[in-house]
Amino acid sequence: MGKYSIGEFEEIVMLTIAILYDNAYGITIKEEIEKRMDRKVSVGAMRTALKRLENKGFLKSNFGEATAVRGGKRKRYFRITESGKQALDQVMETRKQLWEAIPSISFDFKFI
Amino acid sequence: MSDIPSIEPPRLLIRFLRWFCHPDLIEDVEGDLLELFDHRVQKSIRNAKLLMYRDVLQLLRPDIVKNIGLFNSKNNTAMIYNYLKSAWRNLIKYKGFSAINIFSLSIGIAACLVIYLFVKDESSFDKIHQKNIYRLCEIQSFPGTKVQNVALSTSGMGPTMIDYFPEIRQYTRFWSMGSVLLEKGGRKITVENVASADTSFFEVFDYPLLHGDRESVLDKAGDIVVSEKVANLFFDRTNVVGEFFEVDGLKLIIRGVMKDVPENSHLQFSVLLSIPTRIESMTDFNTQFGNNFLITYFVLNDQADIGAMSEQFPAYLRKASGNEEYTDRMQIFLQPLEEVHLASMDIEHDYLNHRKFNGVYIKVFALVGLFILIIASVNFMNLTTARSGSRAKEIGVRKAIGAIKKQLFSQFIIESILLSFIALLVALLFTYLFIPLLNNAIDRQFSLLSVLFDWQVLTWVLVGTVTLGVIAGLYPSIHLSSFNTVKILKGVRAMDKKSMFRSTLVVFQFSLALGMIVCTIIVVQQLNFMRNTDIGFNQDHVLLVELNGSAQAKYDEIKDVLKRKSNVLGVTASGQRLGNNLHQYGFKKQGPEGVSSFSPSHIYVDYDFLSVYDIQLKDGRTFDKSHATDEGLSFIINESAAKDLGYENPIGAKVGHGWYPDDSLGSVIGVTKDFNFNSLHHKVNTLFISLHKDWGYSEMSVKLNGKDLKQGIKDVEEVYAQFVSDYPIKYQFMDKHMEELYKSDQQLSSVISIIAILSIFIGCMGLFGLASLAVQRRIKEVGIRKVMGASSLGMITLLSKDFMWMIFISFMIASPVTYLLMSGWLEGFAFRVDINPIVFILAGFVSLVIALLTIGYHVLKAVSANPIKALKYE
Numbered sequence: 001m002g003k004y005s006i007g008e009f010e011e012i013v014m015l016t017i018a019i020l021y022d023n024a025y026g027i028t029i030k031e032e033i034e035k036r037m038d039r040k041v042s043v044g045a046m047r048t049a050l051k052r053l054e055n056k057g058f059l060k061s062n063f064g065e066a067t068a069v070r071g072g073k074r075k076r077y078f079r080i081t082e083s084g085k086q087a088l089d090q091v092m093e094t095r096k097q098l099w100e101a102i103p104s105i106s107f108d109f110k111f112i
Numbered sequence: 113m114s115d116i117p118s119i120e121p122p123r124l125l126i127r128f129l130r131w132f133c134h135p136d137l138i139e140d141v142e143g144d145l146l147e148l149f150d151h152r153v154q155k156s157i158r159n160a161k162l163l164m165y166r167d168v169l170q171l172l173r174p175d176i177v178k179n180i181g182l183f184n185s186k187n188n189t190a191m192i193y194n195y196l197k198s199a200w201r202n203l204i205k206y207k208g209f210s211a212i213n214i215f216s217l218s219i220g221i222a223a224c225l226v227i228y229l230f231v232k233d234e235s236s237f238d239k240i241h242q243k244n245i246y247r248l249c250e251i252q253s254f255p256g257t258k259v260q261n262v263a264l265s266t267s268g269m270g271p272t273m274i275d276y277f278p279e280i281r282q283y284t285r286f287w288s289m290g291s292v293l294l295e296k297g298g299r300k301i302t303v304e305n306v307a308s309a310d311t312s313f314f315e316v317f318d319y320p321l322l323h324g325d326r327e328s329v330l331d332k333a334g335d336i337v338v339s340e341k342v343a344n345l346f347f348d349r350t351n352v353v354g355e356f357f358e359v360d361g362l363k364l365i366i367r368g369v370m371k372d373v374p375e376n377s378h379l380q381f382s383v384l385l386s387i388p389t390r391i392e393s394m395t396d397f398n399t400q401f402g403n404n405f406l407i408t409y410f411v412l413n414d415q416a417d418i419g420a421m422s423e424q425f426p427a428y429l430r431k432a433s434g435n436e437e438y439t440d441r442m443q444i445f446l447q448p449l450e451e452v453h454l455a456s457m458d459i460e461h462d463y464l465n466h467r468k469f470n471g472v473y474i475k476v477f478a479l480v481g482l483f484i485l486i487i488a489s490v491n492f493m494n495l496t497t498a499r500s501g502s503r504a505k506e507i508g509v510r511k512a513i514g515a516i517k518k519q520l521f522s523q524f525i526i527e528s529i530l531l532s533f534i535a536l537l538v539a540l541l542f543t544y545l546f547i548p549l550l551n552n553a554i555d556r557q558f559s560l561l562s563v564l565f566d567w568q569v570l571t572w573v574l575v576g577t578v579t580l581g582v583i584a585g586l587y588p589s590i591h592l593s594s595f596n597t598v599k600i601l602k603g604v605r606a607m608d609k610k611s612m613f614r615s616t617l618v619v620f621q622f623s624l625a626l627g628m629i630v631c632t633i634i635v636v637q638q639l640n641f642m643r644n645t646d647i648g649f650n651q652d653h654v655l656l657v658e659l660n661g662s663a664q665a666k667y668d669e670i671k672d673v674l675k676r677k678s679n680v681l682g683v684t685a686s687g688q689r690l691g692n693n694l695h696q697y698g699f700k701k702q703g704p705e706g707v708s709s710f711s712p713s714h715i716y717v718d719y720d721f722l723s724v725y726d727i728q729l730k731d732g733r734t735f736d737k738s739h740a741t742d743e744g745l746s747f748i749i750n751e752s753a754a755k756d757l758g759y760e761n762p763i764g765a766k767v768g769h770g771w772y773p774d775d776s777l778g779s780v781i782g783v784t785k786d787f788n789f790n791s792l793h794h795k796v797n798t799l800f801i802s803l804h805k806d807w808g809y810s811e812m813s814v815k816l817n818g819k820d821l822k823q824g825i826k827d828v829e830e831v832y833a834q835f836v837s838d839y840p841i842k843y844q845f846m847d848k849h850m851e852e853l854y855k856s857d858q859q860l861s862s863v864i865s866i867i868a869i870l871s872i873f874i875g876c877m878g879l880f881g882l883a884s885l886a887v888q889r890r891i892k893e894v895g896i897r898k899v900m901g902a903s904s905l906g907m908i909t910l911l912s913k914d915f916m917w918m919i920f921i922s923f924m925i926a927s928p929v930t931y932l933l934m935s936g937w938l939e940g941f942a943f944r945v946d947i948n949p950i951v952f953i954l955a956g957f958v959s960l961v962i963a964l965l966t967i968g969y970h971v972l973k974a975v976s977a978n979p980i981k982a983l984k985y986e
Contacts, residue, residue, distance in 0.1 A: 026144035043148070044170030047141060051175045063140070069150065073143025 006058070006087055012037065013049045014058060014088055017078050025064070025075040026050075050078065058084030119157055121149045121164055129168050134178040141171065191519070192526065198506065199527040206502065212881050213495055214535045216874040217584070220488025221532075221539035221577070223870055226550060227481035229558040230863075234474055236376045237453035241318045244416070246446040248273075248408040249459060254441050254711030257696045258797055263462040264404040265444070270310070271398045272432040273408075277424065279416035284309060284316040285387065286379060287406035288464055293661065293839050294357045294364075294383070296346045302840060303342055307464075308385040314368075316411050319377075323353045324368025330386035337368040339382040364389070375557070378452045380466045401433040407464060410446065418446055457940075460693045473860055480867050483624050487871050489584040490617045491878035496528070496588035498614060498885045500595075507592060508600035520593035528585025529578055536577045540564075553866075554859040587613070615918060618882065622922035622959060625875040627930040628868035629955040634934045634947060635861040641945045642854055648787020649690065650726035653681075653821065654846035655828060656689060657812040660839040663832070664808045671718075671812070673831050679817045679824035682724040685809035686717045690725065690789045691850050698770030699800060700777060701757055707774045712753050712798035713789070716807055722748070722784070724815045732763045732782030735803045743803055745778030751786045753798035767800070778802075791853040792943040813846070872959065876966045879915070883967035887911060887974045894974050895982030904975050911971045912964060919963050923956040 006014070016032045017024040029050075030041045053059040060081050063074040080088070129145070130138055145167060152160035203210045248269060253259040270283040292306040311330040314321060314337075321329070322340060329337050336357070343352045343366075350369055357364045364385065373380055391397040412418075426439045447456070454471030456462055507520060515523075543560050551558055563569045659667055671683045688694050694713035701708060721727075722734045730751060735742045747767050754762040757780075768777035786796040816824030825843075832841045851858075887894075894907060931947060938944040 026140060027147050030144075042170045043141075043144065043167040044173055044176065047137070047171060048173050048175045051137070069147060070143040071146040073139050073146065075143060076140035 006053070006056075006091065009045070010049050010053055010058075011088070011091055013046065014053065014080060014084055017059065018080050018088075022077065024078045029078070053084070054078075057081060058087050119153050119160075121146060122161055125165060125168055129171065132172065132177050134176055137176060141176070195523045195526050196530065198523075199530050202503070202527075203531075206499070208884075209495055209499060209881055210531075212877045213492055214531060214538060216488045216491045216877045217532060217535035217580075218538035218542060219870055219874055220485040221536055221580070222542040222546070223484040223867065224481045225539060225543045225560070225573075226547070226558070227477050229547075229560070229563060230554075230556070231474055231478055232563070233376070233556060233558065234454065234469055234471075238376070238378055238449050240374070240377070241316075241449060243316065243318075243411045244414060245316060245449040246410045246412060246418075247449060247452055248410065249445055249447050250404060251443040251445065252404075252441065252696070252711075253443075254696055254698070255709065257711045257713065258795070260461075260693075261459045262404065263407060263447075263456065263459050263465065265406065265408045266401045266404050267397050267406055268399045268401045268432065269444070270408040270410075273410070273428065276428045276432065277421060279412050279421055280410050281413050282312050282316055282411040283408060284312040285406050285408050286313070286464065287387070287390070289385070289390075291658075291660070291842070292359060292383070294342075294346070294359060296355075296357050299346065300838070300840075301345060302842070303383055305381045306383045306385070307381045308387050308390050310387050313384065314370075316409055317379075319373060320371040322369045322371060323351050326368075329368035330384060331367075331388075332386060333388040333392065334363055334365050335367045335386040335389070336364045337370055337384045338366055339370055339372045341372050342382050343369050362389070375466075378465045378468070380464075401429075401435070401438065409449075412446075421446070461695070468856075470856055473856070476860075477863060480628075480864075483628075484867060484871055484874070485580070487621050487624055487874050487878075489580060490621050491874060491881075492528070492531070492584040493587050494614050494617050494878055495881045496524075496585070497591050498882055500588070500592050503592060504595060504600045507595050508597055511595070511597040512601065517593045521589045524589035524592055525582055525585045528588070529581030532577050532581035532584065536573070550866075553862045555855070614882065615914075618879065618915075618918050619922050619925070621871075621875045621878060622919055622963070623926040623929075625868070625872040626922050626926040626955055626959050627933075628864070628871050629958060630926070630930045630951055631934060632861070632865045632868040633951050633955060634938075634945070635857075635864055637945050637951075638938065638941065639854065639857060639861055642792045642857075642941075642943070645788075645792060645943060647792070648727065648785060649789075651690075651846040651850055653816045653818045653824075654724065655814045655816055655825065656844050656846055656849065657814060657828060657832065658839075658842045659685065659809055659812055660842075661836070662838050663812075663836040664810075666835045667718075667809055667812060668805075670831055670835050673834070674814060674828065677824075677827045677831070679820055679827055680814055681817055682720055682815040683812065684718045684720040684724040685812045686715055686721060687804075687807060687810055688715050689811055689849065690715075691791065691846070691853055693790045693794070693797075694799065696797075697800075700768050700770055700772060700774070702766035702774075702777055703758070707777075709770055710756070712749075712756070712800050714800045714802070715789075716802050716804045716809075718803065718805065718809060721801070721813075724813055727787055728785045730783045730785050731761075732780070734782055739781075741778065742781070743805055746781040746803065747778055748782040748784060748801040749780055750784050750796070750799040752796055753800060754780075754783045756798050769802075788943070793941050795942040872962060876962055879963055880966045880969070883915065883970045886914070887967075887970040891974060891977075891982045894977075895979035898975075898979040899983070907975050908971055911974065912967055915963055915967055916960065919956070919960050922959070923952070927952045927956075 012033060013029060016029050016036070020028055020032055026043070026046070030043065030046055033039070033041050033046075050059065050061075054061060058081055059078050061076045061078045064077055066072055066074045126142065129142060133141060145164060148167070149160050149164055152163055247263065248265045250262050250265060251259065252262055265285075267285060267287075270285050274280045274283050287308045289306045289308060291302050291304045293300055293302050309330060311328065313330060314326040321337075324337065329335060338352070340350050343350050346352075346357075347355060352366050352369060355366045357366075370384075373382070387397075394400075422445060425444050429439050429442065429444065430436055447459075451471075452465060453467075454469055454474060456465055456468055457470050457472075462468060510520060510523075540560070547558055547560055550556075564573075657663075663670070667685055671685075674680050674683050694715050696711045697714040698709055698711050699714070701710065717735075719735050719737060722729065729748075732748070734748065735746065739746065745768075749757070749762065749767075757765060757767075759765050762780050762783055765780045766777040767780055772778070784799075784801075788796055789799065790797065814824075814828055816828075828843070829841055890911065894911070897907060897910075930952070934947060938947070
């Protein structure tokens with residue numbers, strides 16, 4: 001895992017941001033996760049995850065234009081950074097290695 | 113749908129979010145929430161708002177909340193830790209000082225805690241009642257007796273007042289019966305505090321009923337309500353509605369069971385009878401205005417104007433009594449229920465006022481508690497400033513490496529708060545340990561634990577401790593943080609000068625302590641005076657035996673048998689007990705201008721009354737069996753009454769009870785010297801004594817031989833049991849009863865003396881610390897003087913001179929203030945000691961000696977030390 005340590009929820013958040021590409025801000029991320037994963041996401045939990053990921057350098061953000069909706073508040077759009085991409089890769093890589101290391105007999109349920 | 117934009121999210125919530133949220137995040141977080149809100153609002157406004165609350169609360173996380181105050185930089189936490197560490201090291205390093213500091217502060221806190229318990233207990237009386245309740249009192253000004261406020265009223269006042277005054281919503285009357293022997297299934301038990309009351313009693317008062325209907329429990333003749341305790345006593349269960357007792361052949365049916373009356377209720381009763389049970393033969397009960405024997409309570413509506421009502425009282429009295437002159441002798445007033453317990457000291461015949469207490473004492477105690485706390489915090493301030501020298505280097509170094517004044521200030525404040533918390537813990541321990549002793553001394557049931565687990569009290573205690581720490585630490589902190597860095601580090605010890613401020617504090621402390629000593633001495637003197645004053649009759653070894661039921665009828669036989677016992681010196685009986693305000697009754701006297709009436713105190717007695725109580729006759733003779741007219745027609749009066757009658761020689765003067773026809777009055781046969789039948793708070797009132805065997809005596813007085821009281825009591829018990837089977841014997845010694853008259857004063861004196869000892873103790877601890885510093889400061893000077901050949905005595909004087917001045921100034925300040933205070937207190941006694949100036953000198957001398965002894969340890973140590981040691985190092 002090394003320097004690219006991320007948790008399961010953080011991984012989901014990053015993947016969702018990647019999916020949304022240039023429309024990834026608070027609400028859309030939350031709704032996308034809720035839609036795809038069929039789970040509730042609290043604003044607080046997501047905010048914490050976003051902040052942590054940004055602090056780790058996996059995400060970067062910039063403000064969009066102010067609009068009349070949202071009480072005139074700007075949206076903060078998130079993007080995956082280079083190291084964020086590496087972190088995701090590494091997670092996938094380690095998973096793959098784990099999968100490959102499983103002897104086929106482990107999943108042979110016939111005799112049980 | 114068009115009005116959606118007009119729906120606003122909760123404004124306060126947004127403000128809250130803006131307050132706690134990290135400024136970097138707030139804009140888009142708020143935007144997100146508003147967007148979400150807009151989405152949700154289309155489904156349900158309520159849900160949208162609720163969900164927004166939930167979301168905001170879920171945002172309260174460490175990563176999102178901004179840093180506030182103390183935590184805004186990690187360095188601060190480390191600093192506070194460092195402050196605590198250096199505070200702790202200083203505590204350990206100067207163990208003696210720390211102990212004095214903490215110990216005196218904790219005594220102060222403990223005293224305050226105890227006084228808080230006391231005040232809380234006393235002011236909790238009658239708080240369970242919710243309604244606007246008043247007690248009816250009378251101001252009686254009968255001729256021939258002093259004017260007095262009494263807590264009694266006639267039975268006619270309640271029912272007629274509720275008709276006359278629209279402000280009165282309800283009334284109830286409470287009529288004491290004393291102890292009654294109840295019988296159930298062959299078991300006879302004397303139950304104390306029995307009374308009768310109107311059916312409205314449980315509507316006026318909020319005493320909780322466990323069983324039965326509040327509005328009708330006392331409706332009919334024979335209805336009674338018993339307490340839980342009585343129910344358990346007779347039936348071993350509480351739901352006993354429908355059961356009955358028999359008393360003198362009367363059937364009393366239990367209609368209700370109430371919770372035991374709490375200790376903090378001025379009315380104490382365990383059984384209540386309905387009024388109709390007692391008045392079957394009294395047809396004028398609800399209209400009569402002649403006899404004052406019960407207490408009336410009213411519930412007024414909330415708009416009632418007491419002032420306006422009071423103006424109506426005379427007109428009402430004249431109309432309701434049908435007597436135009438009624439108000440010449442009688443006024444009435446309403447006393448609010450909350451004043452009954454603490455503000456009834458000027459009210460007499462106030463027998464149903466459980467643990468009546470002088471409310472002024474409460475204020476005195478609270479003030480005294482505050483004083484003690486002040487003395488203790490003064491110690492703290494004094495010692496901390498005085499010891500600043502030892503911290504100088506530390507302050508210098510801290511300043512040199514960049515500590516600003518504010519930081520040093522907060523360091524010392526934190527230190528002092530820490531100390532006051534340690535003191536609090538010690539104080540709690542003290543209180544816990546000493547409360548049982550105190551409870552014993554002042555006859556209370558305080559419990560520390562019961563209040564400490566009350567979160568409200570706990571909050572106060574904690575807030576109070578912090579405040580105390582801040583206040584006590586304020587001056588030292590300012591003082592310490594203002595040191596000049598360069599001077600300190602150069603080694604100039606500028607801070608060890610004599611300080612005017614410190615001296616003032618010591619003077620203040622000692623003034624308080626001195627004042628307390630004087631108060632204690634005077635209070636004790638007054639109490640001793642009251643105990644030792646010749647009250648005019650002999651109360652020693654007199655056993656008072658209640659005469660109830662058949663005992664009353666068999667009194668004569670009992671007396672005959674008792675008189676033959678060798679341990680019994682005399683037997684008599686009376687209708688009332690000496691040591692109370694004897695009731696006043698209407699009397700008549702034959703003057704030169706015809707018969708006139710007046711109302712002296714009156715007691716009816718049996719033969720031998722004067723000899724048993726050793727009451728001295730000034731003139732005339734005592735009651736004698738050989739005179740047939742002595743029963744009912746002979747009167748013995750006291751000197752005051754003789755003066756009031758106006759005869760040169762009162763013997764033979766024609767007098768009689770108010771109802772005697774004018775032409776068949778009795779005559780005065782003797783005049784006694786004035787004796788204090790009431791407590792010494794009061795002047796001796798005019799008194800008439802007469803003899804009425806047929807009225808039935810309520811109490812027998814047996815004078816026992818002091819040499820063998822045990823045997824005497826045994827004899828009385830045996831003879832009583834021999835004649836009386838229906839009532840168990842109940843007795844009390846006269847001197848015990850007299851002591852109860854002065855209980856409140858006695859308790860005051862206990863509290864004052866404890867406080868005086870504490871305050872002088874705390875003051876001395878402070879002085880001890882200061883003296884040690886003062887001596888240390890001059891140790892070189894002492895060394896040089898010694899080398900030059902100064903005498904020890906000279907040096908002792910030199911070192912203690914300053915302190916003696918302080919004590920002297922305290923004496924000058926404390927004496928006049930205390931004098932005024934104590935004169936005020938003594939006003940409350942009709943018979944009192946004069947304040948002797950010697951008392952002040954004595955107190956001043958005592959505090960001087962104590963102070964000298966305290967500082968003596970340091971002084972002698974310095975004087976006897978080897979001067980070389982003091983001078984060796986420079």
